[in-house]
Amino acid sequence: MVAAKIAPSMLSSDFSNLASEAHRMLSFGADWLHMDIMDGHFVPNLTIGAPVIESLRKHTKAYLDCHLMVTNPLDYVEPFAKAGASGFTFHIEASKDNWKELVQKVKAKGMIPGVSLKPGTPVEEVYPLLDDENPVELVLVMTVEPGFGGQKFMPEMMDKVRTLRKKYPTLDIEVDGGLGPSTIDIAAAAGANCIVAGSSVFGAPEPAQVISVLRKSVNE
């Protein structure tokens, strides 16, 4: 079994108090902090970039799981590495022609490369990146259309997770969008081990309890 990683999405946090929100999530048992980078072009929303990662890095040693919903991920490798990003997950839809160069540069800069797919993208599209001699180390299966927190989980995406888990037993498989106590069991049973959760964690009266429910379901 692959270890559970619970990653609260900081998109649902109070951005004006990012460092204390991060510390709060870590004290509640979060493994990773999920950072949603949106460029207002690849997705119809604009969030944060490397300067904010750099500021947060000064306050924590935590694994910063950066999810780049951007049109030109290659342009972000250098600034994100400098800023202190840990994981660099780009979208396959934005890197069809240059993923090899991208993965190589992400690794050379000391970050962990991951690839993400939107709901409409077939799972087969990430096989070349996993079967390459220089493979990505994580696949992020979107369970909502990327762009906003608080959307409804798409259970039909679990076919992709099941297929990936069968083919790659030790791969980090991450799910993102609409995850919480009511949807975790189906995602965990399909084989997801990295769980992103924004509104369900930040909106809970006791976030620590939600994080623990998510972890238990993956570890069962």
Ligand code: DX5
């Ligand atoms: C959506 C982002 C998610 C989002 C998840 O594009 O990638 O990380 O913050 O939020 P919830 O858990 O509220 O669906």
Ligand code: ZN
């Ligand atoms: Zn995300």
